Amino acid sequence: MSILRKRLSEFDDVLDADEIDTVSLSKICFHGIPDEPGGLRPLCWKLLLNYLPPIKSNWIETLKRKRELYNTFIEDLIVMPGESNTDDKERVDVTLHDHPLNLNPDSKWQTYFKDNEVLLQIDKDVRRLCPDISFFQQGTDYPCQKIVNANGQRLHHRVQHTVLKSANVERKGLGVTKQIAVSVRKATEDYAPLSEGGEAHWEVLERILFLYAKLNPGQGYVQGMNEIVGPIYHAFACDPDPTWRKHAEADTFFCFTNLMAEIRDFFIKTLDEAEFGINSMMSKLTNQVRANDPDIWLRLHQQELCPQYYSFRWLTLLLSQEFPLPDVMRIWDSLFADENRFSFLIHICCAMILLLRDQLLAGDFATNVKLLQNFPSMDIQIVLSKAATLAGKTL
Template sequence: IEKFEILLKSDRIDLKELKNLAFNGCPSDNGIRSLTWKILLNYLLLDRTQWASHLAKQRELYRGYIRETIIQPGLKSTSLSDIVDHPLSSAPDSSWTAYFKENEILLQIDKDVRRLCPDLCFFQRKTDYPCAEIMNQEIGFENLRKRIVSTSLKVESQSQSRLTGRLEFQSNQILRKNKTNSSNFISDDNEYEVLADGCEAHWEVVERILFVFSKLNSGQSYVQGMNEIIGPIYYTFATDPNVEWRGKIKRTYVS
């Protein structure tokens, strides 16, 4: 522990020496593991004197990502000013086509992160640092939580009839009603506590990070299992004993 503390307090951190120390594991005492991971993952620079300016730049960059990928589409989805580009438009360049495709990815991310590390209640708790850029939006703004709810209500499951070969559609409400009649069925509606407006659970923060990542990396997008990778990283950063670091991690793009 002493070797870690001496190295991490240096003005210029020796990356090779840090890797050698961390090879057999990092102690969690005094936030050593959190700080070591941040350096090894290029979250922090090796020069300690540049940490403040670097983090400020990265936080502003993340705010820009949020405005571009979440806030602007959320405001546009509730706007009636654009008559040409509408949800039923079949134009190949329609922004609504991309919007609906993104919803499919968002639903998969939501399904995965809700069950992230089920042995820990941490991810179901609300964070003390909700995203102000999203929470301070005007009434009618469609955040990811509302977007998921509205998408889930509109999604219909389709099955092919063996007799006619036609597609038969059945709404989720009917499916849910049928499942409720089963004694072994547990409703998803009661599985997780719904937080009040203005609050965010930790899994929602992870969801936002993964969604922003999928939009910025459209070629790779989201792959199932990414939530299991970012989960331990986020948990380690978000439980840093240093309160200042905990506040910064909620406002910085960590993917």
């Protein structure tokens, strides 16, 4: 029996059971979820991110309830002042006794203007997502009919923006995106909205992130969240089973929400010093480098090359900007299956540094900063195998 067939058989044994053994599922997913036949990764991620319950007979009810709830979010939270809120029974003017100059905090117009400040950043970010592939610029087969058939409720209509030239955007940096010159340029309309009746995948992500920000006002939207939701949506929207694929938007929203509940400390500045805050994570990484290769640690320390210069982005965005999308998804198989919830991320980051040992020991400050901020192309299995060794595991 081939290695692939043996691995597929292992997944079948776990996934065909009436009750999923989540421990066994995590163990086999940690070693990577086979890309073929398609459909395994979307299902496994839904289970690993606690969206689907282990008992399979509960799936239908859970999915129905969650997807209906998501539709309610769309109906309740994406309604513009001046529009009518319509259902099958009544038509109500939502702006009765309200107007754009109303300073009352309860004014729908005040909420609308405040939301647009957040929406402007989301709109920019989703338009620059994965410019090296065309997926997010393409149209979904399942546009949200409540939106595309309702004049004026498409979110990108609410903000004025300059359409970014996708070829000029480098997927590096959290916060300010660096602009670079490239030899091959894509047309500016690559990220243009599709015509009425259609939606590009980036437009779907814009809605997911906007709803997340609305429903989580204590955190809101933080630049970089687009890089977290993108791979999840890509996996679900490419599910070969249309009965799953048509609900990719709602399923992505809840899986993203569950994931953010675990890593949200990375995105909240006031929690930087918390146990799972970003500063604590960077300290753990530095300590692990020192323990495994004192020479590299000393070299970086002498150069005052702080981990904030490179690992802030690595850790916060779960390495989503350091590798091509297929490699990111392979990394996330292990991260989502990590029994210690993202402790393996530290091992991966440490492995990345150790694998650059010769270059780092030979390079000066400027060279090493550039090297770490632009991790060189490398077989992802080499990185993961090194990380597993550091963690005392086999991969």
